[in-house]
Amino acid sequence: MADPHNASAGILHSRILHSRPWQIAMIGLGTATTQLDTAVNIAFPAITRGFDLAIGDIQWVVICYVLAYASLLLALGRIGDTIGHAVVFRAGLVCSAVAFLLVGYAPSYGAMLAFRCMQGIGAALVLSCGAALVTGLYGEERRSRALGIYTMMMALGLMLGPLLGGVLVAAWDWPAVFWFRIPIAIAALLLLRGVPAPAPRAARDPFDIAGGIALALGLVTMLLAFNRIRELSAIWLGLLSAMAFAGFVFRQSRAARPIIDFAVFRLPGFAVLNLVSVLANLAAFSVWLLVPYYLTRVTGYSLGESGAILASGAAGAALAAPIGGRLIGQRMSAERLALAGAAGIGAGLILLSAWTEQTPTALRVAGLVVQGIGLGLFQLAYTDIVTAALPLGDRGVAGSLALLTRTLGTVAAASIVLMVFEILHLQHGFFDAFHQTFQLAALLAFASAGLLALSSRRIGHP
Template sequence: MKLPGQGSALAGMLVIGLGTLIVPLDRAVNIAFPDITTDFSIAISDIQWVVLSYVLTYAALMLVFGKLGDMFGHRRIFLIGLALSAVAFTACALAPAFHWLLLARLLQGIGAALVLSCGPALATALFPESSRARVLGAYTMMFGIGAAVGPFLGGFMVQIWGWEAVFWFRLPISLAALITLPWLPDRQAERRTGKFDFLGGLLLAFGLGALMLALNHITGQGGYGISIGIAGIAALVFFVWREVRSEEPIIPVVAFGQWDFTVLNVFNGLVMLVGFAPYLIVPYFLVRATGFGLGAGGIILAVSAVGQAVAAPIGGWLLSWRRVSINASPIALLSSFLVALATIAMGTWTQNVNFTTMAIPMFIQGLGLGLFQLCILDVAAQRLDVRDRGVAGSLVQVSRTIGVILGATCLSLIFAELREVLGGNDTNALDAFLLAYRYTFFIAGIGLLLCLFLTLIRPRLWFG
């Protein structure tokens, strides 16, 4: 396969990065929640469906679309995703009622799944295999940039133009990528042949969607959540049974027979679970316990995203350094320790904490998250067949999303229970809030450390 010249490859990488950017920029929507709630006259609790309708859709469908990309072309799937996203942004901004907004978010989730499933595969195909880690580092950097810029842009635009602007501003971005993508050369090495397993795809999508929905509802509606969870697990068990007998499986389950690969995917979820703690709880800490305003709070949270954007390309360069042979798994171990220690450090914050004291652990946590995401992307691309690059990238994104949903559920439950136990009848007491905040971060950070030390009983899981 003849690769494009350096200039053409870099231009192609820019187009892919631009198209991918529309997904992490969705953090701008969070800033619009109060305005959406007021405009549609809905209960505050209902706003969660703006997130769930989008996240559950793309998480449930990514692996299916990754497989379709491996069979029918990564560029084609990516292109369809950009087109659907453009339609979805328009539909979201023009939604006349809340239920129409949710339907448009479902469509946006489908578009995001199409884009995310094949983005890494498209990017790595433009460059020699020896540059794979650096390419994935640049690709991962786009998520950090989007996560850092999204809330700032969202806050500015909502204030001037209203909540619709958080969707409108991504329309020209998706259209720009959509217009330029057809000029990107199709460098997919080899496509999977055979018949696509539609029943397996349905089982996988339903199982993942039901399981994640159950995780989200298990705190408030235990029986409902458990029922959906059981149905999701049953679908996934049937899916695995079907996959091991399939001539053209959606996921090459044989890869999970390698324990180090399985452990890395499990820790992808665990690291993201712990890494979600500051995004979930720190905003409440800033409002309740400090004198920092929303603007300063946004900057503090963005520091972690900046750390991710910095770490990913540096990690890619290290993994591609020819003078020294560095494997991804030990760096993933180190990055996991960084996330755990930074989380514990956040738990030591008091009412008198200053900006620098908050920014340092947030940045370190971001470094850890960025490095880990790069490492698992690189390992997945390395372990799976080159014809399964779409599935490899999707697998990483799915385990990451499951970790975020677990974090939102488990950390919220732990924090709420601690406040109730420590505050007695007065759950609004500041002392109870601060203690619950501290213990929640300690539990998350120390829990991750214990899991890491447990795996070190068998060092080969990380050091081959």
């Protein structure tokens, strides 16, 4: 006679296997609400006209959003590890949907910025637990594949943003780049079922509120210091950031369960790996900063065609990530894949640095795709190493750390890359400045690969 317990277990396992692709799709759909924010960049001119702004004021649309989600990622990752990743993820979808509605109806620019902060909070709730949810649907032996799929879904969101942004703004003006994400968030919220339940109440640890506040203050002031790097206020912001981080470190050394255990940074090569992530993303983000200006100077491209060319880099990342997930553990280590990815970023940027007014479209796309493939491989491998290095119960923190270093790189790029480009532009003109800036960005990416190559021991392992 068959064992009814085994039969029930088999039915449950079959249901889990059957529902897993659907659950992953819904997690990806929810995460897309954040990645599709690249559509907002296309709407900048329309927003500027709508609120009668100076061009420089538009930067606060980005700053308010980035400061809100970057400062909260690690803390919300810890909260997700404590009360359940699905709870935090769903809360993020609700917060995001409300924020999308309010931003589009904002009566003034100040109100819009306040609602963008709210949108950043929603993004932090979603992003802090997305990777943890996906890896939770797979066993540890398939973690790399799960992260490859997740990285691909994030890249697809980045790719679709510029493609959709131009069409939406042309048809319904700038609020459309926010409103079109409302049904996406609601659909993911309603259709996401059967994800891992919250931890039992007895197993939950108290959240370190004081540490979370110190961390958020340190990150906000550090990011503002990057943004104001050419002003005297950057010094005072940097000092305030250092004081807040000192308070955070002090608090973490005494907390019952710290937001992040600093012992992990003593693992061989782990601190270097996180520095490399900042540098590699700094180099890679130069594409999103400078290529749009190049495309506007090359005649013959419509807004839609320019968006498609810019999106080809994200398409390369979406193509590479799932392939990289299969390679890890079978044909190469995550450390070697990270090195190859950083080198690939450099190779793509070198190709971009050779662009002229006569460069064929196919070669422009090829350079962006190569850079995107390198970025996709690096981000996947880096996230896999970080996830493996931290305890299983810290998956929210691991995913948040990976996104935080990526964000620090992009914010630093917005200040440093643009500053270098502007200086070179004044001295040599647009195209020479374009070439030289990308050459420097490529050099930074190759230097990142060199730092990884110099790690004599396996990163993240004692």
